[in-house]
Amino acid sequence: MExxxxxxxxxxxxxxxxxxLARKGEHVTLWGRDRDLLEKIRDxxxxxxxxxxxxxxxxIFPTDSMDAVASAELVLIVTPSQAVREVATExxxxxxxxxxxxxxxxxxxxxxxxxxxxxxxxEFLPRNAVAALSGPSHAEEVGREMPTAVxxxxxxxxxxxxxxxxxxxxxxxxYTSTDxxxxxxxxxxxxxxxxxxxxxxxLGFGDNTKAALVTRSLAELIRLGTALGGRxxxxxxxxxxxxxxxxxxxxxxxxxxxxxxxxxxxxLAGISKxxxxxxEGVPTALSAMQCAERLGIDAPILEQVHAILYQQRFPQxxxxxxxxxxxxxxxx
Amino acid sequence: MExxxxxxxxxxxxxxxxxxLARKGEHVTLWGRDRDLLEKIRDxxxxxxxxxxxxxxxxIFPTDSMDAVASAELVLIVTPSQAVREVATExxxxxxxxxxxxxxxxxxxxxxxxxxxxxxxxEFLPRNAVAALSGPSHAEEVGREMPTAVxxxxxxxxxxxxxxxxxxxxxxxxYTSTDxxxxxxxxxxxxxxxxxxxxxxxLGFGDNTKAALVTRSLAELIRLGTALGGRxxxxxxxxxxxxxxxxxxxxxxxxxxxxxxxxxxxxLAGISKxxxxxxEGVPTALSAMQCAERLGIDAPILEQVHAILYQQRFPQxxxxxxxxxxxxxxxx
Numbered sequence: 120m121e122x123x124x125x126x127x128x129x130x131x132x133x134x135x136x137x138x139x140l141a142r143k144g145e146h147v148t149l150w151g152r153d154r155d156l157l158e159k160i161r162d163x164x165x166x167x168x169x170x171x172x173x174x175x176x177x178x179i180f181p182t183d184s185m186d187a188v189a190s191a192e193l194v195l196i197v198t199p200s201q202a203v204r205e206v207a208t209e210x211x212x213x214x215x216x217x218x219x220x221x222x223x224x225x226x227x228x229x230x231x232x233x234x235x236x237x238x239x240x241x242e243f244l245p246r247n248a249v250a251a252l253s254g255p256s257h258a259e260e261v262g263r264e265m266p267t268a269v270x271x272x273x274x275x276x277x278x279x280x281x282x283x284x285x286x287x288x289x290x291x292x293x294y295t296s297t298d299x300x301x302x303x304x305x306x307x308x309x310x311x312x313x314x315x316x317x318x319x320x321x322l323g324f325g326d327n328t329k330a331a332l333v334t335r336s337l338a339e340l341i342r343l344g345t346a347l348g349g350r351x352x353x354x355x356x357x358x359x360x361x362x363x364x365x366x367x368x369x370x371x372x373x374x375x376x377x378x379x380x381x382x383x384x385x386x387l388a389g390i391s392k393x394x395x396x397x398x399e400g401v402p403t404a405l406s407a408m409q410c411a412e413r414l415g416i417d418a419p420i421l422e423q424v425h426a427i428l429y430q431q432r433f434p435q436x437x438x439x440x441x442x443x444x445x446x447x448x449x450x451x
Numbered sequence: 452m453e454x455x456x457x458x459x460x461x462x463x464x465x466x467x468x469x470x471x472l473a474r475k476g477e478h479v480t481l482w483g484r485d486r487d488l489l490e491k492i493r494d495x496x497x498x499x500x501x502x503x504x505x506x507x508x509x510x511i512f513p514t515d516s517m518d519a520v521a522s523a524e525l526v527l528i529v530t531p532s533q534a535v536r537e538v539a540t541e542x543x544x545x546x547x548x549x550x551x552x553x554x555x556x557x558x559x560x561x562x563x564x565x566x567x568x569x570x571x572x573x574e575f576l577p578r579n580a581v582a583a584l585s586g587p588s589h590a591e592e593v594g595r596e597m598p599t600a601v602x603x604x605x606x607x608x609x610x611x612x613x614x615x616x617x618x619x620x621x622x623x624x625x626y627t628s629t630d631x632x633x634x635x636x637x638x639x640x641x642x643x644x645x646x647x648x649x650x651x652x653x654l655g656f657g658d659n660t661k662a663a664l665v666t667r668s669l670a671e672l673i674r675l676g677t678a679l680g681g682r683x684x685x686x687x688x689x690x691x692x693x694x695x696x697x698x699x700x701x702x703x704x705x706x707x708x709x710x711x712x713x714x715x716x717x718x719l720a721g722i723s724k725x726x727x728x729x730x731e732g733v734p735t736a737l738s739a740m741q742c743a744e745r746l747g748i749d750a751p752i753l754e755q756v757h758a759i760l761y762q763q764r765f766p767q768x769x770x771x772x773x774x775x776x777x778x779x780x781x782x783x
Contacts, residue, residue, distance in 0.1 A: 255663060257657070260659045261659065263657070265657040266660040266774050268774075289775075294781035295779070295781065325597035327588050327589055328597055330693045330694070331598070331599070331600035331689060334689050334692055357662075364662055364666075371658060442598050442624065448608075448627045448628065449602050449628050450628065
């Protein structure tokens, strides 16, 4: 029973998800804006720019035409988070043949509005079911079929269970949840803390320092995430702590890498120029800072990351300020 | 105001703690059983066997005589966990000049009895205050003065605060707690999960797999730890999740290294022969399994680690059994 699925965004994660679904026998349209890249994917059956060394099935159909997704019954949004509004606008003008489900696989919070990705989708596609997919899932490893576990959340559990059936396979485990906000917030906020962990690495601190920082990051993520509408138990799971630790420790993490370069003294502008993919923590630090200020939440790590990125604070100074907070009872 | 402090155990952690305290101006007696090692430490001011490349202050006094600790007002227990009963027995026959505080820095659960280290100390030294020190603190990094944060717990908060004052310094942050059980259980149980994480590494799985495993390890640690008397919030802190993640990801971790070698196909007997230091997860898996069975706690990761270590289960088989449990709602 082949399903028609559209994957919007031909970066590493979009390509890895397209591959996963095509290997399961689905008909997958992979949409992007870079025609040259898409032609290369079609001709060579690999995405050399974003997911090298991984062969793609011939049942992936690359396209730069948004009209080609009109027949999809399932649409994955895998673009950078700050591009989701634009994509949602385009989607809202398409006459779909069925009422597709939209699944956000993008991790971020919109600047200015403070909206989560599924909230943006819902705004433009109010009659469709929406869901979010998140968890510790570096695209490089999913492309190589390393055992991976993720969570799919929808306010309608039947939708989540349907999607579980679509995505699940022997190496790709899928858990369901109804806490869409918690899943999205964990995935978005963790990138900010990965930048902090990278700064610690870049300054030459060790594993002890990073472990202390990540422990406090989890507490801060839960404080911010619950204030923004997520459930505590979700942050304890795969899309919270699971994704946080992999992003803070893995060599695959772009956000950690940005932090490491900042810690070594590079400036954000210079780093951004040399990166082919967006490090989502950079815009999300701005959105999250707006949210934290609006709600009056204590978020010292976010504050320091924000100051390093946008206020020219020296990383060394920021890290010392974090490490040298008053010593007290742990539960305070 | 120099204090007389005895550190029992001249392994890497005992040596790093002795150095820390001596550098703060305390008079430190470093006790061990290996006379040859202690003489070398005295002559060369370094512990080449267990903490190489770190210079030790001349105010550390190595000794193999237990009588030399009689003048101590503070005694640190830093031996392997399964040797603590023997050391406590010896301590109980010493006529101390004052009533010293005993601080357990050993991480384990006694086999058979299921007792925590401070419980053993209290059994033999019922009139003395006891405390536990734990947290993400690889000795190698403390020896190099990398920023590190730990927790010290005592049922008497005044004792914990006194110890905070003794240990705290610019690179060594100390938080206090009254949850001695939680601090000790986190430190002991995490070593079992580090073996599991190492097995995943040894089998060639990636960061996604390990992140999923560590996420479930934390849930299992909390389940076991609260059933054994610790508080949930302690397991969310430095001595729980903080120590768990550093032990599962750091190259310094002996327990992770044992797991990695098991995952690559080596047998426990062979690994043990080549290790100069005890990997505490190995005996603790046995003690914890006894506790879990007695209390009827669901502990699938502990079960598989126990089976690999003591029942010849193949690591590949154990890991697949963990990864292929039924897919369901995450909160189940």
